[in-house]
Amino acid sequence: MSIILDHVNYIYSKGTSDEVKALDDVSFEIPDGDFLGLIGHTGSGKSTLVQHLDGLLKASSGSIYFNGEDIYDRDYDMKALRGKVGLVFQYPEHQLFEEDVFKDVCFGPKNLGLSQKDTELAAYRALKDVKLPDELFYVSPFELSGGQKRRVALAGVLAMKPEVLVLDEPTAGLDPEGRNEILGLIKELHDKQGITIVLVSHSMDDVAEYADHIVVMDKGKVFMNGTPKEIFSHASKLETIGLSAPGVTYIMRRLKRAGFDVDTTAITVKEAADSIIRAVNHA
Amino acid sequence: MLREITLGQYYQAESRLHRLDPRVKLAGTLIFIISLFISQKVACYAVATVFLICMIRLSKVPFGYMIKGMKAIAFIMLLTVAFNLFLTSGEKLVSFWVFTITKEGLKLAIFTAVRLAYLILGSTLMTLTTTPNDLTDGMEKGLGFLRLFRLPVHEIAMMMSIALRFIPILMEETDKIIKAQQARGADFESGGIIKRSKALVPILVPLFVSAFRRANDLAMAMEARCYHGGEGRTKMKPLIYKAWDIRAYIILACYLSLVILTAVISPI
Structure with a gap:
């Protein structure tokens, strides 16, 4: 059970002067239970790619297989796919529209054809999952703070009980506290409920901290594909496309050069801290 | 899917007409x-x-691109043609059921269709080759004399340019909202008219919210840059006629005289 992209190409505005090849021969696999970090510059094709995962955009050529079935088959049930692959857009709070939070979260499961009871139960669970305080369930979504709105929007997708959750820069425009909250929630969904996560981000630190698997995109192509350690050990290669390794990796390298016996493959703050403590104790 | 509507959207190209x-x-x-x-x-x-x-x-705008934009108004054209075709009285040509096609009707229908198509092609050609900003600049300067009649020309031009500027932004926004709601399982394509119009609520509410937010941001940004209306405002690139503009006016004058001349002397 997985998502397989097989030579996917996508061209915007085909046949006009502003024709753009947004995806260029993209092939990779997202295994079940994966926590994939999708990184790349603005315009590298990340957002276009994730819109293919739940069939909102149709590839100009190539195929996508979800759980072994070609999603471009004529009798493939797109609506069911959209229930299984939950896509959270950038600034998802811009899609809120109902008079209260609870009704808004009900929108997704209701569209999937769940009964009133099941819909409400799913909405309640999703709101609990995103840790929204109970007293906010029946206020207008427009009265909430930025971070709360984002959590409600996330709940709106979670209520559809997706197997795969795709998030397009879920922390954009949030303060550090809101950012940690959202990323913590995503991590919890992955660890406790076994949801496959695809996290689009341009923060190397976030991806290094949370992802098990990284795909780097550049100019519509898959530039690198591997584990965080593998990817970030090639920092100079990342730098050629204007990306970089996490900040701590650079610190570790400088410490090493300064004569400390530290682990230069450390990519998270915790790993780095442990390694430094060990090196200091050793000395 | 909204990208398909090309009617009147600026088309980037290097041509004499663009310049x-x-x-x-x-x-x-x-x-x-x-x-x-x-x-x-x-x-x-x-x-x-x-x-x-x-x-x-x-x-240098591809003809196919212009035609594609016209699809949106094909229905209106068809309707006009049908009215002219069936509702003009005169010499009977064909008749079936309640419809009668007359010779005059046929002639009128063809002329109306051609005239409408040319009207639209002509005006889209202008918007295809002129950026909205240039267009409103041109209007502001070209209609500047109306200021004598206490008409707020600058304000109207500014409103127009903002409105035009917002069309692609709101279009993109709509596209995004539609996709976001589709990702939540929304269905805009099936059901009767009531169900379909109800399905628009999840698009329209976020769209209005975002339009107001953008308008507010824009007003704020304009005030922060001391915008205070047209009084004493200078342009970075003032419009000045160049040699080719004069030549273009001459060509236009020749064209108009030619049409008038043809109208007078031609038998058909």
């Missing part, structure tokens, strides 16, 4: 429209056709 002063293009469009209404003679339309084809070739 013309917007005032010339505004005047040219007006003259072209007038020329279509001067006479109903076939010869006049032939002149207009040649002129339009030359202009389209000159603009």
Whole structure:
């Protein structure tokens, strides 16, 4: 059970002067239970790619297989796919529209054809999952703070009980506290409920901290594909496309050069801290 | 899917037509429209056709791209043609059930269709080759004399340019919202008219919210940069006629005289 992209190409505005090849021969696999970090510059094709995962955009050529079935088959049930692959857009709070939070979260499961009871139960669970305080369930979504709105929007997708959750820069425009909250929630969904996560981000630190698997995109192509350690050990290669390794990796390298016996493959703050403590104790 | 609507959207290209002063293009469009209404003679339309084809070739906008944009108004054209075809009285040609097609009706229908198509092609040619900013600049300067009648020309031009500027932004926003709601399982394509209009609520509410938010941000940004209306405001790139603009005016004058001349002397 997985998502397989097989030579996917996508061209915007085909046949006009502003024709753009947004995806260029993209092939990779997202295994079940994966926590994939999708990184790349603005315009590298990340957002276009994730819109293919739940069939909102149709590839100009190539195929996508979800759980072994070609999603471009004529009798493939797109609506069911959209229930299984939950896509959270950038600034998802811009899609809120109902008079209260609870009704808004009900929108997704209701569209999937769940009964009133099941819909409400799913909405309640999703709101609990995103840790929204109970007293906010029946206020207008427009009265909430930025971070709360984002959590409600996330709940709106979670209520559809997706197997795969795709998030397009879920922390954009949030303060550090809101950012940690959202990323913590995503991590919890992955660890406790076994949801496959695809996290689009341009923060190397976030991806290094949370992802098990990284795909780097550049100019519509898959530039690198591997584990965080593998990817970030090639920092100079990342730098050629204007990306970089996490900040701590650079610190570790400088410490090493300064004569400390530290682990230069450390990519998270915790790993780095442990390694430094060990090196200091050793000395 | 909203990307498909190309009617009147600026098309980036390097052409003589793109470089013309917007005032010339505004005047040219007006003259072209007038020329279509001067006479109903076939010869006049032939002149207009040649002129339009030359202009389209000159603009370097692919013809297919222009036609694609016209699909959106095909229905209105069809309706007009049908009305003319069936509701004109005169010499009977064909008749079935309650419909009668007359010779006059057929002629009128063809003329109306051609005239409508040319009207639209002519005016889209202007918007395809002129950026919205240039267009409003041209209007502001070209209609500047209306200030004498206490008409707020600058304010109207500014409102127009903001409105035009917002069209692609809101279009993109709509596209995004539609996709976001589709990702939540929304269905806009099936069901009766009531179900379909209800399905618009999840698009319209976020769209209005975002439009107000953007308008508010824009007003704030304009005030922060001390915008205070048109009084004493100078332009970074003032519109000045160049040699080619003058030549274009001469060509336009020649075209209009040719159409008038044809209308007078041509038998059909």
